[in-house]
Amino acid sequence: MAEPLQELRKIRLEKVAKIRALGIDPYPARVKRQQTLVQARKMLGQGVAVAGRIRAKRGHGGIQFFDLQDASGQIQLVFKQDQLSVISRQLLVLLDIGDFLAVQGKVFKTQAGEISVGVADFQLLTKVLRPLPSQWYGLKDDEERFRRRYLDLLMNPQVKEVFFKKSRFWSAVRDYLVKSDFLEVETPVLEAIPGGADARPFTTHHWALDTDFYLRISLELPLKRLMVAGFEKVFEIGRIFRNEGMDAEHLQDYTQLEFYWAYADYEELMKFLEKFYRFVIKQTTGGLVTLRDGQKINWDTKWPRHDYVALFRKAAGLDPVAATEKELCQKALALRLKPKKNASKGRLIDLIYKKTVRPKLIQPSFLVNLPVEISPLAKKVNQNPQVTERILVMAGGTELGNGFSELNDPVDQRQRFEQQQKLREAGDEEAQMYDRDFVEALEYGMPPTAGFGLSERLFAFLLDKPIRETVLFPMMGEKK
Numbered sequence: 001m002a003e004p005l006q007e008l009r010k011i012r013l014e015k016v017a018k019i020r021a022l023g024i025d026p027y028p029a030r031v032k033r034q035q036t037l038v039q040a041r042k043m044l045g046q047g048v049a050v051a052g053r054i055r056a057k058r059g060h061g062g063i064q065f066f067d068l069q070d071a072s073g074q075i076q077l078v079f080k081q082d083q084l085s086v087i088s089r090q091l092l093v094l095l096d097i098g099d100f101l102a103v104q105g106k107v108f109k110t111q112a113g114e115i116s117v118g119v120a121d122f123q124l125l126t127k128v129l130r131p132l133p134s135q136w137y138g139l140k141d142d143e144e145r146f147r148r149r150y151l152d153l154l155m156n157p158q159v160k161e162v163f164f165k166k167s168r169f170w171s172a173v174r175d176y177l178v179k180s181d182f183l184e185v186e187t188p189v190l191e192a193i194p195g196g197a198d199a200r201p202f203t204t205h206h207w208a209l210d211t212d213f214y215l216r217i218s219l220e221l222p223l224k225r226l227m228v229a230g231f232e233k234v235f236e237i238g239r240i241f242r243n244e245g246m247d248a249e250h251l252q253d254y255t256q257l258e259f260y261w262a263y264a265d266y267e268e269l270m271k272f273l274e275k276f277y278r279f280v281i282k283q284t285t286g287g288l289v290t291l292r293d294g295q296k297i298n299w300d301t302k303w304p305r306h307d308y309v310a311l312f313r314k315a316a317g318l319d320p321v322a323a324t325e326k327e328l329c330q331k332a333l334a335l336r337l338k339p340k341k342n343a344s345k346g347r348l349i350d351l352i353y354k355k356t357v358r359p360k361l362i363q364p365s366f367l368v369n370l371p372v373e374i375s376p377l378a379k380k381v382n383q384n385p386q387v388t389e390r391i392l393v394m395a396g397g398t399e400l401g402n403g404f405s406e407l408n409d410p411v412d413q414r415q416r417f418e419q420q421q422k423l424r425e426a427g428d429e430e431a432q433m434y435d436r437d438f439v440e441a442l443e444y445g446m447p448p449t450a451g452f453g454l455s456e457r458l459f460a461f462l463l464d465k466p467i468r469e470t471v472l473f474p475m476m477g478e479k480k
Contacts, residue, residue, distance in 0.1 A: 005130065012130070013129060016129075019127060023087075024091060024124060026127035027126060027127070028123065028125060032049045037050055037052060037068065037074060040075055041073065045106065045108070046106065046107055047107075048104070048106075050070070051070065051100065052068040052100065052101065053100050054068060054096070055068070055069045055074065062080065062082065063080050064079045064081075066079065076110075076114050076115070078110070079092060079122075091122075091124060096131070098128040098132045099124065099125075099128055100126035101124060102122065103119055103121075104119075104121045105118045105119045105120040106118050106120070132151070133155055149473050149474075159469075166470060169280065169456075169458075169459045171283075172280040172283035173257055175283075176276055176280065177235050180233070182234060182235045182259055183233060183235070184237070185223070185231075185234050188222065189238070189239065189241075192211075192214070194215075195435045196218025196432075198431065198432060199218075199244060200244055200429045200430050201215060201217050201241070201243060202214065202243045216240050217242050219236045219258040219453070220258060221435060223236060223451075224260060224438070224441075227446050228442070228444055231262075232263070235257060235259035236257070236258055237255060238256065239253055239255055240253070248467060249398060249466075249467055250467070251468070252475050254467075257454050258452065259451070260406070260450070261452075263447055263448055264450040266390065266405045266450055269452055270305070273366075274303055277364070278299055280458075281299050284459070292396035297363065297364065297396055298363060298364070301364070303366055307369055308320075308353075308371070308387070309371070311357045311367070312353055312356070315356035316331060321387065328345060335355050337355055342427060344373070344426075346374045347428065349373060358397055361394040361395070361397060366391045367394050368391050369384075369389070370387060370392070371388070372388050375404065377406065378405065378406070379405040379407050390402075393454070396461060398461065400454065403450065403453065405450055406446070406449040408447070413438075420434070
């Protein structure tokens with residue numbers, strides 16, 4: 001039976017004391033490293049200076065074999081006792097799996113064909129006090145993996161690979177926009193009035209100003225102020241925060257892209273997005289066919305456009321625009337949904353849509369012309385002012401992007417904010433706040449503008465993983 005963790009830790013601490021007694025610092029600041037392990041593997045017959053973590057130990061007596069690993073790969077180390085100093089031999093027996101070493105020696109190939117480093121000298125860089133998980137009880141479940149994510153990444157290469165892909169994902173997003181002449185900008189995380197989305201914000205207190213602020217729930221309103229200021233193509237990739245539920249598609253803090261494009265509308269936006277998504281998806285995954293819940297999603301086709309109202313009417317048997325709140329509530333109850341008390345028409349429409357329409361949209365498509373009740377920042381369609389020039393990018397039964405022809409009529413925007421404020425006063429904590437400064441900015445004039453946003457939900461979708469699996473350190477509650 002394996003020794004308890006604390007006993008193993010005690011043994012490691014005793015080894016640290018012995019190492020110090022040899023006059024060796026078990027945590028030095030300087031290291032001689034000239035090659036990565038992948039580079040060293042290509043240098044047969046040459047001397048190298050490498051460093052990494054011990055991942056395995058084999059052999060006894062006069063010759064020992066270690067496996068050393070760094071971020072680039074792994075190589076075998078060969079220690080021959082008769083070629084080491086007395087101090088080095090004494091240190092060798094005090095080393096454990098997990099320790100960090102710097103090694104100097106010549107690269108050669110063993111009789112078994114294993115590329116190795118014949119160790120001429122070595123230096124202990126870090127003495128570990130806790131054994132790695134596979135040596136004691138492993139990471140028992142998802143909660144344990146997320147709480148000790150550093151160990152999850154260390155022990156599971158496939159988990160680490162997710163984050164190399166995530167870096168490629170955001171690099172592709174940025175590259176495409178920069179090559180399309182968009183300017184990357186940064187806007188504040190703390191806001192006096194959160195806006196740009198229907199979400200409950202987090203609050204914090206600024207002590208110097210003795211004022212409460214909100215963590216932003218969207219990037220939208222500051223970026224649209226830049227359009228007023230004369231910028232024509234801007235984007236931001238930034239962290240946003242929403243104090244809402246936790247599930248496979250939602251996080252409380254996550255990375256989002258938003259871009260704004262002057263003198264464009266949602267028609268031009270849709271033409272741009274198909275090419276944009278294909279570029280990002282191919283750069284991230286290597287192809288244009290991905291899997292979601294066992295279904296193939298083909299991104300390399302012309303995306304059809306589906307009318308929101310028409311699909312809603314067909315799937316729910318009710319016209320979302322013409323229906324009353326009472327009729328929508330009755331439909332929600334008939335679908336065994338649980339609308340909140342005094343839910344607004346917009347909330348009821350959205351609730352029913354998510355149950356009846358959204359799950360059926362599997363292949364990439366645009367859902368267009370959403371009702372004005374759920375689109376407080378989008379322009380109305382001239383021929384039908386009950387719906388808006390808004391689009392949702394749909395695939396796999398979920399939303400993977402949101403954009404619209406931006407509302408730039410300050411009078412209309414003020415009226416919609418007032419309607420949202422009434423919803424807040426009636427108890428809807430996710431309704432948008434009245435941002436007078438933004439309305440004032442619109443009064444100085446914002447050109448016709450198309451805006452769009454996507455979040456890291458798209459990345460999780462492409463990898464067919466719950467979104468928490470694609471975050472380095474997902475939020476966890478206090479451990480009980």
